[in-house]
Amino acid sequence: MTIKTRFAPSPTGNLHVGNIRTALHNWMFAQKEGGTFLLRLDDTDAERSKEEYVDAIRADLAWLGLASDEEQRQSARFDRYAEHLAKLKADGRVYPAYETAQELDLKRKIQLGRGKPPIYDRAALDLTAEQVAAYEAEGRKPHWRFKLDHDTPITWTDLIRGDQNFDPALLSDPVILREDGSWLYMLPSAIDDIEMGITHVVRGEDHVANTAVQIQMFQALGAKPPEFAHEALLVGTEGKLSKRLGSLGVSSFREKNIEPQAIVALLARIGTSDPVEPIADVAQLIATFDFARFGRAPARFDDEELAQLNQKIVHLLDYEDVKDRLPETMDAEAWAVIRPNLHDMGDVDQWWRVVTGPVSQPEFSPEDHEFLAVAHDKLEELEASSDLWKDLTGALKEATGRKGKGLFMPLRQALTGLDHGPDMNALLPLIGREVALERLLKANS
RNA sequence: GGCCCCUUCGUCUAAGGGUUAGGACGCGGCCCUUUCACGGCUGAAAUACGGGUUCGAAUCCCGUAGGGGUCACCA
Numbered sequence: 001m002t003i004k005t006r007f008a009p010s011p012t013g014n015l016h017v018g019n020i021r022t023a024l025h026n027w028m029f030a031q032k033e034g035g036t037f038l039l040r041l042d043d044t045d046a047e048r049s050k051e052e053y054v055d056a057i058r059a060d061l062a063w064l065g066l067a068s069d070e071e072q073r074q075s076a077r078f079d080r081y082a083e084h085l086a087k088l089k090a091d092g093r094v095y096p097a098y099e100t101a102q103e104l105d106l107k108r109k110i111q112l113g114r115g116k117p118p119i120y121d122r123a124a125l126d127l128t129a130e131q132v133a134a135y136e137a138e139g140r141k142p143h144w145r146f147k148l149d150h151d152t153p154i155t156w157t158d159l160i161r162g163d164q165n166f167d168p169a170l171l172s173d174p175v176i177l178r179e180d181g182s183w184l185y186m187l188p189s190a191i192d193d194i195e196m197g198i199t200h201v202v203r204g205e206d207h208v209a210n211t212a213v214q215i216q217m218f219q220a221l222g223a224k225p226p227e228f229a230h231e232a233l234l235v236g237t238e239g240k241l242s243k244r245l246g247s248l249g250v251s252s253f254r255e256k257n258i259e260p261q262a263i264v265a266l267l268a269r270i271g272t273s274d275p276v277e278p279i280a281d282v283a284q285l286i287a288t289f290d291f292a293r294f295g296r297a298p299a300r301f302d303d304e305e306l307a308q309l310n311q312k313i314v315h316l317l318d319y320e321d322v323k324d325r326l327p328e329t330m331d332a333e334a335w336a337v338i339r340p341n342l343h344d345m346g347d348v349d350q351w352w353r354v355v356t357g358p359v360s361q362p363e364f365s366p367e368d369h370e371f372l373a374v375a376h377d378k379l380e381e382l383e384a385s386s387d388l389w390k391d392l393t394g395a396l397k398e399a400t401g402r403k404g405k406g407l408f409m410p411l412r413q414a415l416t417g418l419d420h421g422p423d424m425n426a427l428l429p430l431i432g433r434e435v436a437l438e439r440l441l442k443a444n445s
Numbered sequence: 446g447g448c449c450c451c452u453u454c455g456u457c458u459a460a461g462g463g464u465u466a467g468g469a470c471g472c473g474g475c476c477c478u479u480u481c482a483c484g485g486c487u488g489a490a491a492u493a494c495g496g497g498u499u500c501g502a503a504u505c506c507c508g509u510a511g512g513g514g515u516c517a518c519c520a
Contacts, residue, residue, distance in 0.1 A: 010520050042520065101518055108516085117447035118516055143518055161450070170448055175518045185520050208449065209515050232451080233513070273458050275469035295458070297451045298513050305456075305470070315483070340483045393479075408479050420481035 003035035003199045007061075007068070008189065010042040011053035014249040015060045017301055018204060018234050021267040025231065026202045027066045028268060028282075028289045038196060039068035043075045044183040060250040064260045065282065072196060074188050080195065081188050084221060085144070085177065093220045094176065096142030097124030098135045120145070120172035141179040146187065146217060148173050154212045159229035159291040161205070166212035174213050186210065190217040198226050205230040229291050232271055234301045245301060253306075257344035259317070262310035271299030278312035307344070314342050327352050337426040351421065355430045359417030361443050368410045369444050374399055375411060376440040384433040389425040414443040 005026040030037035043049035108118035154166040176187040218225040319332040378395040
């Protein structure tokens with residue numbers, strides 16, 4: 001059987017780390033099994049869904065390299081939902097209710113106040129024809145609820161959480177259609193999963209109770225429920241599900257010069273028994289993907305960990321990978337010299353300036369001035385094709401008797417303006433003999 | 446409050462009755478490097494607490510504490 005997964009965001013905002021992780025796992029699982037990955041835009045909420053978010057979601061997934069094999073939109077499928085609703089009405093699996101949001105809210109508060117779970121009391125089921133007529137006369141229109149079968153316990157074997165059991169009597173009959181005719185997420189999602197042939201639903205554990213309800217919907221719709229995998233949520237470093245985490249999106253990572261490979265590598269493994277490793281090749285990540293390796297406790301997402309992983313990923317990137325983002329004059333050789341000193345790609349310009357200039361040199365002592373003057377003369381004697389740094393330091397050692405730090409530090413400072421950086425042996429040829437001579441001269445002016 | 450899930454080094458986790466409680470990241474030290482970084486080696490570091498069961502418990506049972514989720518006319 002070929003598998004099919006789906007990522008179903010609602011375009012009411014930007015994707016955040018949690019969403020991205022879910023999308024990634026759905027994509028990875030499909031990749032691993034040779035199945036298909038569906039991007040389904042759950043835009044039943046016309047009020048809050050925005051086209052700009054649809055575009056942003058597509059762009060974010062593309063940036064991360066998560067290509068979808070198929071795309072669907074719920075807003076294009078309202079007719080299908082209506083057909084199924086008609087059937088459910090005929091089967092007596094849905095019922096109209098007339099409470100207002102305020103009335104329901106009040107009921108819940110009373111239940112909670114009495115220490116009882118705030119479950120819908122099914123009052124609408126006991127409405128007499130007169131009461132309904134009275135509501136209609138008032139101009140009230142019903143919303144519709146799905147009627148859970150209290151006599152059938154809900155069970156499934158979750159790919160991550162194992163055997164699950166729910167007592168349907170402890171769940172509220174979900175509202176599926178508002179009085180204005182707009183759909184809520186529950187039923188359309190189940191219908192789509194059936195009609196689009198979804199075999200595996202991978203989502204956060206905040207959906208576990210929804211799954212219980214939807215399993216009965218699958219059954220009421222005459223379909224076999226797909227497999228479910230509910231992954232533990234991500235929490236912030238404080239151990240709480242933070243607001244900050246909820247708003248941390250792809251754009252914020254991009255601003256901080258985080259590579260998509262770093263995000264993918266971290267999110268693919270965080271909370272699993274596989275170690276988080278700097279793996280830039282997603283195929284390797286896919287190879288080890290296994291629901292059995294997912295932990296059930298919430299995992300911590302740490303920006304610092306991401307930043308460190310990102311650094312290692314950057315050190316793995318080939319020239320071809322980053323070419324487009326480098327200064328035009330920077331070639332593969334230069335990349336190789338500078339790469340090990342990068343914290344992230346944002347550092348490239350800083351190091352490239354060391355080569356292209358201008359550099360701002362520190363104040364030198366009179367002794368160093370003298371030393372640098374000798375350095376200038378010695379460098380002038382060298383051929384451009386020679387082993388610049390070795391020959392220069394060798395000649396200087398002989399001429400001045402300096403060695404160690406006293407030898408190379410003034411040179412480094414004069415030539416780069418900094419007291420640290422890439423290996424001078426590799427860096428000096430990039431700077432070039434002529435420019436180096438100019439800088440040594442300038443250090444003495 | 447009801448229901449569901451969870452608790453092992455700082456972090457992510459391995460070990461489903463007998464292990465010097467293992468690994469990875471981070472941290473410390475050493476080496477390499479005529480700088481910093483990279484890299485290599487090495488070290489410190491954990492079974493939430495309290496009761497049981499058992500010859501023996503991180504592992505099984507009960508309780509306590511803590512964490513997460515959910516109980517929407519959001520998804």
